[in-house]
Amino acid sequence: MAKITLSQLRHSYMPAPKGPEDYALKQIDLDWQDGGAYALLGPSGCGKSTLLNIISGLLVPSEGRILFDGRDVTDLPPDQRNIAQVFQFPVIYDTMTVRENLAFPLKNRGVAPAHIEARVAEIAEMLEVTEMLDQRAAGLSPDNKQKISMGRGLVRDDVNVVMFDEPLTVIDPHLKWKLRSKLKELHQRVNATMIYVTHDQTEALTFADQVVVMQLGEVVQIGTPVELFERPAHTFVGHFIGSPGMNVLPCEVRDGGAFFMGRNVPLEGSITQSGTRNEIGIRPEFVTLSESGIPGAVRKVADLGHNAVVEAVAADGTRISAVLHGGDLPAQGETVHMQFAPEQTRFYADGWLASEARGAA
Amino acid sequence: MKTENQKAWFFVLPVLLLVAFNALIPMMTVVNYSVQETFGDNVFFWEGLGWFEQILRSDRFHAALGRQFLFTGMILIIEIPLGVIIALSMPRKGFWVPICLVTMALPMLIPWNVVGAMWNIFTLPDIGLLGYFMNHTLGIDYNMTQDPLAAWITIIVMDVWHWTSLVVLLSYAGLVSIPDAYYQAAKIDGASNWSVFRYIQLPKMKQVLTIAILLRFMDSFNIYTEPFVLTGGGPGNSTTLLSIDLVKIALGQFDLGPAAAMSLIYFAITLLVSWLFYTLMTQNDQK
Numbered sequence: 001m002a003k004i005t006l007s008q009l010r011h012s013y014m015p016a017p018k019g020p021e022d023y024a025l026k027q028i029d030l031d032w033q034d035g036g037a038y039a040l041l042g043p044s045g046c047g048k049s050t051l052l053n054i055i056s057g058l059l060v061p062s063e064g065r066i067l068f069d070g071r072d073v074t075d076l077p078p079d080q081r082n083i084a085q086v087f088q089f090p091v092i093y094d095t096m097t098v099r100e101n102l103a104f105p106l107k108n109r110g111v112a113p114a115h116i117e118a119r120v121a122e123i124a125e126m127l128e129v130t131e132m133l134d135q136r137a138a139g140l141s142p143d144n145k146q147k148i149s150m151g152r153g154l155v156r157d158d159v160n161v162v163m164f165d166e167p168l169t170v171i172d173p174h175l176k177w178k179l180r181s182k183l184k185e186l187h188q189r190v191n192a193t194m195i196y197v198t199h200d201q202t203e204a205l206t207f208a209d210q211v212v213v214m215q216l217g218e219v220v221q222i223g224t225p226v227e228l229f230e231r232p233a234h235t236f237v238g239h240f241i242g243s244p245g246m247n248v249l250p251c252e253v254r255d256g257g258a259f260f261m262g263r264n265v266p267l268e269g270s271i272t273q274s275g276t277r278n279e280i281g282i283r284p285e286f287v288t289l290s291e292s293g294i295p296g297a298v299r300k301v302a303d304l305g306h307n308a309v310v311e312a313v314a315a316d317g318t319r320i321s322a323v324l325h326g327g328d329l330p331a332q333g334e335t336v337h338m339q340f341a342p343e344q345t346r347f348y349a350d351g352w353l354a355s356e357a358r359g360a361a
Numbered sequence: 362m363k364t365e366n367q368k369a370w371f372f373v374l375p376v377l378l379l380v381a382f383n384a385l386i387p388m389m390t391v392v393n394y395s396v397q398e399t400f401g402d403n404v405f406f407w408e409g410l411g412w413f414e415q416i417l418r419s420d421r422f423h424a425a426l427g428r429q430f431l432f433t434g435m436i437l438i439i440e441i442p443l444g445v446i447i448a449l450s451m452p453r454k455g456f457w458v459p460i461c462l463v464t465m466a467l468p469m470l471i472p473w474n475v476v477g478a479m480w481n482i483f484t485l486p487d488i489g490l491l492g493y494f495m496n497h498t499l500g501i502d503y504n505m506t507q508d509p510l511a512a513w514i515t516i517i518v519m520d521v522w523h524w525t526s527l528v529v530l531l532s533y534a535g536l537v538s539i540p541d542a543y544y545q546a547a548k549i550d551g552a553s554n555w556s557v558f559r560y561i562q563l564p565k566m567k568q569v570l571t572i573a574i575l576l577r578f579m580d581s582f583n584i585y586t587e588p589f590v591l592t593g594g595g596p597g598n599s600t601t602l603l604s605i606d607l608v609k610i611a612l613g614q615f616d617l618g619p620a621a622a623m624s625l626i627y628f629a630i631t632l633l634v635s636w637l638f639y640t641l642m643t644q645n646d647q648k
Contacts, residue, residue: 058545079551092544093560103561108551347630 002069002160004032004055004193007066010048017062020335024050024138028064030057032161032195037187039208040197043240048197051164055195056085068160068235079108082161084153088169090145098129102138102151109156123155126189127182131266137254150183154190161193166202180206201241229283231245231346233353238281244309244321247287248348249280260345261316263294266342284309286344287322289330293337295326296320298330394621404604412622422623424598425606426630428616432602433581436520441570441575443521444528449562451529453537456588458554462533465526469569473523477590480519484591509599523587531573535566555630575635582631 009028020026021181032038040048051057056068057078065074069351073081084105090110093101102120111119124130129145132140137148153162164183168176184207188193204211205225213220213228213236222235232238239245251258251265251272258265265280289310296312299319308329310322320338331335347355382457395412397405408639416422426603440578441504471479486492486504505511539561555584588594594609607627612622 043539053545056549058548078545083549085545085549087542087546089540089542091540091542093562094564105550109555114609149546152546226428307604 002170002193003034004161005070006032006051006055007065007067009054009061011047011059011061011063011065014278023062024217028213028219029328029336030219032193033089034193034272035191036193037184037207037209038193038195039204039211040195041199041201041204041240043199043212046214048199048214048242050217051086051167051214052165052195054195055161056083056163057081060084063212068130071248072262082154082156082158084159084162085157086146086150086153086164086167087099088166090142090170091149091150092140092145094136096137097123097134097138098137098148099133099150102133102155105152105156114354119155121152121159122335126154127151127185143171143179146171150186154186154188154192157196159192161195162302164194164196164198165174166198167196168198168200168355176203183207201243204312205241213240215240230344231357232351234352235279235281236349237244238283242285243282243312244323246281246283247320249282249314249318249320250316251278251280252280260294260318262312264328265294265340267345267347267355268343268358271347271349272354272356273349274354275352277350279348279351280340281346281353284321284323284338286341287320287334288339288341289322289324291337293339294320295337298332298334301329301332309338310337375635391621391624394617395625396618397616408618412618413492413626416619416623416626421606422626425603427583427599428599428601429603432516432520432584435579436524437574437577439448439517439521440525440528441574444525444573445532445566445570447525447534448532449558451533459522462530465529467526469525469526469648473586474590476519476523477547477587480515480587481591484515507596511595512592512600514594516591519587519591520584522582527576528570528573532566535569536562539565567642571639575639578638579631579635581633 005040006028009025010023012023014022017023028051029133040051042048042341050059054061057073057076057080064071065109067073068081078085093104096104102123103116104114106119117118120133121130126196127150129147131143132144137145140148150162150164150167153159168179171179181301183194183196188209194207196204198204205228210222210223211228212222215236217235221228221237223233227240228237232241232246235246235248238248249260249265251260253259253271254291256271257279258267258271258280258296260280267280294314296313296314299310300311302309302311306325307322310324310330312320312322314320322338343358345355346353396408396410398408399405445466452458468476483489484492484503486496492503496502502508503511503607505515524591543561543565544557547561553562557638583604584602585608588600588602589605592600592603604627607620607623610616610623
């Protein structure tokens with residue numbers, strides 16, 4: 001168990017990177033607290049797997065350092081870092097039984113046979129694979145194979161961090177949910193730091209206490225699932241998290257207020273700075289239809305049963321979605337008026353959050 | 362309403378004809394010869410299983426069969442591990458990959474009788490590069506036309522040179538199909554190089570290696586051209602492998618009956634060993 005510190009980490013796959021665009025990781029400064037459940041969330045190609053491989057030691061970063069409890073491990077190979085990694089495709093040793101698979105990392109480290117047996121039994125019980133222990137691992141289903149590869153990481157009791165690189169990709173949808181809750185449960189039982197890489201927001205938000213959102217090789221926001229949802233630090237986070245994503249409306253700043261199509265939109269607090277690109281951000285969940293407000297023509301209505309998503313287009317072409325609970329749904333083509341809950345209306349300058357939280361001022 | 366007719370048979374006919382002329386009819390001719398005796402002029406006498414009995418009891422056949430198993434065994438023992446080792450040490454990415462692959466494939470592209478002739482000249486003690494070097498530079502008495510051991514070493518080295526590439530290419534194909542994650546997981550699990558080979562690379566190569574061994578067994582068990590061109594079965598009978606002996610009986614002595622019986626026995630042995638090997642290898646998978 002250890003606290004992991006990433007200090008001024010940069011990585012490029014090119015031998016001589018020139019500009020920032022040559023870097024897969026631009027600059028990462030992060031602390032992973034001991035025993036935390038983290039998710040690394042971002043679209044494909046944002047650098048999250050690179051970051052993971054750097055932590056595990058499969059990649060040596062171009063610049064910067066990695067510290068485990070203050071000890072510099074930047075140049076240590078993976079087997080000396082006491083980390084475990086679960087890959088996208090289950091990695092199992094085909095010719096071994098499940099028992100031998102689970103014992104393999106311990107055997108390689110010269111652990112006493114009695115201890116190996118006890119640990120394997122304990123982990124097998126935790127993963128509910130006890131009855132498969134003497135089966136050949138090659139014949140297992142993908143979800144059980146993935147469990148075994150997780151088990152190989154968890155079996156070592158000195159493990160600093162367990163990393164999951166999109167581990168549910170090949171798992172059947174109905175088993176995904178089961179395995180995800182199993183992971184959560186495992187985290188509570190073994191208390192190891194866990195980092196879960198995914199591009200799926202549901203996976204990230206259900207697993208993690210803290211979610212690290214990445215985009216184009218940079219960390220955009222770190223926060224609890226609620227923080228990410230309620231106050232996205234960047235419009236990208238607003239788009240990426242939530243379904244549908246946050247409404248982002250281009251606006252003008254006049255007299256300290258934000259104006260959309262000439263209409264003043266009340267914000268949660270005062271604007272701290274404005275940029276060349278100013279936007280208003282509002283979650284569809286906090287948009288309501290009323291008699292007055294911003295007019296828009298209804299383009300699409302999707303009734304999802306427990307709620308409905310209405311997408312309207314304002315006169316300037318901006319699309320605004322609203323999530324409605326009950327009530328009469330407007331018809332397609334109808335003109336509606338939308339109201340934003342002021343305490344949930346944020347202001348973004350050049351993509352970054354630039355309105356004061358309510359009560360802060 | 363479904364119309365039923367027998368037109369479909371016409372589509373099978375070409376294949377049937379092909380197989381018939383290409384395998385069945387020649388094979389049946391051999392069976393025909395193997396149970397009869399002829400003195401020419403297309404006059405045949407029924408012989409029953411006499412030729413089979415004669416062949417199976419003949420010391421000459423036993424000796425040739427023994428030499429054949431020795432040859433095949435030796436080349437398998439050398440070529441399979443050597444091929445795997447070469448495949449393991451070949452680069453898996455980058456500039457050198459195509460160069461290595463083409464270099465490896467070269468020996469296999471040379472016709473068999475050319476290989477025999479090449480090695481024949483190569484080993485001549487007075488003018489051959491290898492022969493001259495051995496005799497005059499190293500001072501080792503090496504003459505494969507006189508010394509049975511030298512002849513044996515030469516035909517084995519020649520086969521290794523000609524066919525190890527096949528094992529290399531098949532093993533290599535097995536190796537490159539292993540995803541990186543396996544190696545990464547092994548690193549994290551603290552596996553030694555030997556463990557990586559034993560538990561990742563070898564199991565993943567198992568299927569292609571089964572094919573490689575099977576192909577090398579069948580080809581080397583039926584080998585004729587190269588040793589015939591190189592040594593002609595000599596000195597004496599020391600390198601007379603089964604096929605060389607068979608040709609001697611069939612075409613040299615024109616003993617069609619015994620030759621036919623021998624080729625059927627020969628065929629049965631090849632088939633039996635291949636079947637046993639394949640069954641054993643695939644049975645293991647189901648456990």
